[in-house]
Amino acid sequence: MNPAEERLMELLLERGERALTDAETQELRTLVKQSDGWHQNDIDFAAAAAHFALDPPGETMPEALKARIIGDAVQRAAQMQSGNAPAARAVAAQVVAQPAANDDDQRPSRLGTWLGWSVAAAAAVFAVVGWQDQLLPAPSLAEQRAALVEQADAVTVAWSGTDDPAGGAVKGDVVWSESRQEGFMRFAGLPRNDPAQEQYQLWIFDGERDERYPVDGGVFDIDQKTGEVIVPIRAKVKVSQATLFAVTVEKPGGVVVSTRERLVAVAKPS
Amino acid sequence: MGETYLLQRVARGESAAMQACVEQYGNLVWSLARRLLKNQADAEDAVQEIFINLWENAARYDPRLGKEATFVALLARRRLIERLRARGRREDKHEADYDLSRLESFDHRRIEASSDVRRAAVALEGLPTDKRKVVALSVVEGMTQSEIADRLSMPVGTVKSHLRRGLAAVRDAMKRGARREAAP
Numbered sequence: 357m358n359p360a361e362e363r364l365m366e367l368l369l370e371r372g373e374r375a376l377t378d379a380e381t382q383e384l385r386t387l388v389k390q391s392d393g394w395h396q397n398d399i400d401f402a403a404a405a406a407h408f409a410l411d412p413p414g415e416t417m418p419e420a421l422k423a424r425i426i427g428d429a430v431q432r433a434a435q436m437q438s439g440n441a442p443a444a445r446a447v448a449a450q451v452v453a454q455p456a457a458n459d460d461d462q463r464p465s466r467l468g469t470w471l472g473w474s475v476a477a478a479a480a481v482f483a484v485v486g487w488q489d490q491l492l493p494a495p496s497l498a499e500q501r502a503a504l505v506e507q508a509d510a511v512t513v514a515w516s517g518t519d520d521p522a523g524g525a526v527k528g529d530v531v532w533s534e535s536r537q538e539g540f541m542r543f544a545g546l547p548r549n550d551p552a553q554e555q556y557q558l559w560i561f562d563g564e565r566d567e568r569y570p571v572d573g574g575v576f577d578i579d580q581k582t583g584e585v586i587v588p589i590r591a592k593v594k595v596s597q598a599t600l601f602a603v604t605v606e607k608p609g610g611v612v613v614s615t616r617e618r619l620v621a622v623a624k625p626s
Numbered sequence: 627m628g629e630t631y632l633l634q635r636v637a638r639g640e641s642a643a644m645q646a647c648v649e650q651y652g653n654l655v656w657s658l659a660r661r662l663l664k665n666q667a668d669a670e671d672a673v674q675e676i677f678i679n680l681w682e683n684a685a686r687y688d689p690r691l692g693k694e695a696t697f698v699a700l701l702a703r704r705r706l707i708e709r710l711r712a713r714g715r716r717e718d719k720h721e722a723d724y725d726l727s728r729l730e731s732f733d734h735r736r737i738e739a740s741s742d743v744r745r746a747a748v749a750l751e752g753l754p755t756d757k758r759k760v761v762a763l764s765v766v767e768g769m770t771q772s773e774i775a776d777r778l779s780m781p782v783g784t785v786k787s788h789l790r791r792g793l794a795a796v797r798d799a800m801k802r803g804a805r806r807e808a809a810p
Contacts, residue, residue: 357794365790372707373770393801397700401692402797404699405746407765410758413657421670422652425677429644432681436639 360387361394368399375497375586497586501540507533513601513623515543522547522605523620530601530623532560532589539589541601543578546585546620549605551577556603556620557610558589563597568613570602571595575610600624633694637685644681651680651698658699662706662768672709676702692800693742703765710768741807742800749799753792760785761792 357365364387367380376384388394504510510533517526525545532539541558549555558573565571574590605618632650635643655676659669679701687697750758756778763769763777771789775782 357790361794362790365794366786369771369786369789369793395691397691398797398801399793400700400704401696401742402746402793402800403765404696404703405692405742405800406750406761406793406796407658407699407703408654408695408743409747409750410762411661411766413654415653415657415660417652417656417673418670421656421673422648425648425652425674426645428674428678429648429681430641432678433639433641433644 361391363387364391364394365399368396372400372403378498378502381499497540497588500588501531501542501586504533504536504538504540505531507536509533509535511598511625513625515541515603515621515623517545517621518619520605520618520620522549522618526621528584530589532595532598532601532625534595534598537591537594539573539591541576541587541589541603543585543587543621546578546603548578551608553608554605555608555610557606557614558587559602559604559614560589560591560595560598561600561602562595563599565596570600570614572610572612573601575606598625633680633684633687633697636681637687647680647698648677651695654695654699655702658702659706661766662703662710668709672706676705679705690804692804696742703768707768741803745799745803746796749796750792753795756780757788757792760788761796764789765793 364384367376367384367387370376370380371384384396388396505512510531512529512531514529515526517523523546527544528542528546530539530541546556555575555577557575559570560573561567561570572592574588574592576587578585601623602616602619603621604614604616605620606614632643632647636647652673655673656669659673659676660666663669663672680698683701687694691697692700750761753761759778760774760780763774764771769777771785772782774780774789775785778785780788
């Protein structure tokens, strides 16, 4: 491999581990265009094939899960046939808000959640231009955040730390677009958490809801000791008028109603 | 109708094709999810999400880039690795249980799979065992390069180099094979 290909490989591999910076993303695109026959997804294809070569699939999908997926698929197909299918989502959920219970038989279909998010997500779909750009990686979180900041109704509010041991050094901001029901949190100084012990959870206070029951904005983790972390907001229901963003520390998986014992950051739109 | 066309039918919204897709690739996706996520409930949630993602991206499948099964695996792995990353990544690090000793005598002839995977297996067989281990921990366990360095007591720079060269070898083998297949 020549140095350019080495660098290309390096970026492709880094992309699998973290969100590339905007500069790195641009560099990657340039290197691919200048390369001799490389495609953005070559390494992902190679990794997928290598995975099966090294560890052939041997598990059988649970029948109940298969039935749920097929049920979703049938609904999806009906929507597509009627022309009502939402546009493709740009990004898969990156924050995993786990159900409070793990009763497999009562786990909900994802379709409802997916439909609920589709409006906001459709707005984030990126253009696919030509064969070379097919299946480009989803825009980095930094890119998505930057695009959202440009929205006319986007509000950006700085975090304030608290007296909590985890909240003393918090810096960063939250950007939220009401029309898109989409937002991103940016943190520096929020300590790394052990997801097996506790997780961070965002709460969005809505001026049109009882303040005792803020909207769950998703559970998330901080997995790096230093540097800036960007976390997408996944509000579970529509937020009509965001009046306060608050981050608490909760048990793994998050809670339905927080006791607010450990409040680590707040951001109040003016 | 060959497997190449299944995703094209999915992209047209054919319910039967979607169901066939679940039947054909369900175990594959489930195996990936169980390997990478360990937790059953999390894996189930992820697999549902992966199939939704597959319906949305079916039209993007291009057989020139790889076999359909490899494409499905690519999408699945991407979503699963995103989950790992979003969840603080290695809460289950201690459960990384891929048996590296099986790589000591890796033999591609034992692999019964699509041409993509067979080519990958041949390329992997040609690698030194150290490189093969690095590739395995990366692609099978989803470990980061620094985690692999810790696991194998190897400098991070060496891990990065091994991974680049190892996956480049697999990629080159797949490309060569695809060109031969496409040749008249």
